[in-house]
Amino acid sequence: MLALNEQREAVGAGAGRARAQVDLCDVRHKFAGGEFLFRPLNATLLPGQRYALTGASGSGKSTLLSILAGWLDPSEGTVLRHGLQSIGWVFQNPHGSARRSVVDHVVLPLLATGASRRHAETQARLVLEAFQLAHRADDAFSVLSGGEAQRLMLARAVASSPDLLLVDEPTAQLDMRTAETVNTALQLVSAGGSIVVVATHDERTADACDQTIALSE
């Protein structure tokens, strides 16, 4: 097990990164023919902070993640992205390549950024250790438990140390103990200097964040 400062280094630690910030100014959204999903939102999202997006099913949590990612323009208001160079997204259901090894799921995106195989593999194994997956590194994706697969998705997303990490329902189908390990992993990501935004129905996950942005009562 790595010491916390080594874990932070493994997940990026934000060395040399511009200080990113996202400002939401009176943002709201409605789809064609529909009602506005949430009240006008005003918020400043800062590095090293975890924000929980909460609200009833259909209140617009996933929609707001898409707006933050820049995939969707809000119907009203403005999203200002300062110094934001990279965005990671972890989807609700872990997707992997069944026969590919766990370590290769982290290595391949690093190779795509131009890293050498040797550097990428060293970095990938450090990140897997930080996410308590070192013992699984050479196993196939298909043998992972739900919690392990979810942690691998987080490990893969943070290996390239995104300025903004968007996470959709990371603990929805996990038992309490496994959910705790995912929440701890999210703390590790923000400790590395990322802005972390988590859409969640799970009170434990919301409580583990620094702030809550409630889209409905």
Ligand SMILES: Nc1ncnc2c1ncn2[C@@H]1O[C@H](COP(=O)(O)OP(=O)(O)OP(=O)(O)O)[C@@H](O)[C@H]1O
């Ligand atoms: N592309 C789209 N076109 C039209 N309506 C959409 C579109 N995407 C989402 N919606 C609608 O917008 C509303 C908000 O959806 P969204 O997925 O953002 O909610 P959510 O809070 O993430 O829900 P859940 O907790 O169930 O995942 C829903 O009523 C949904 O049907």
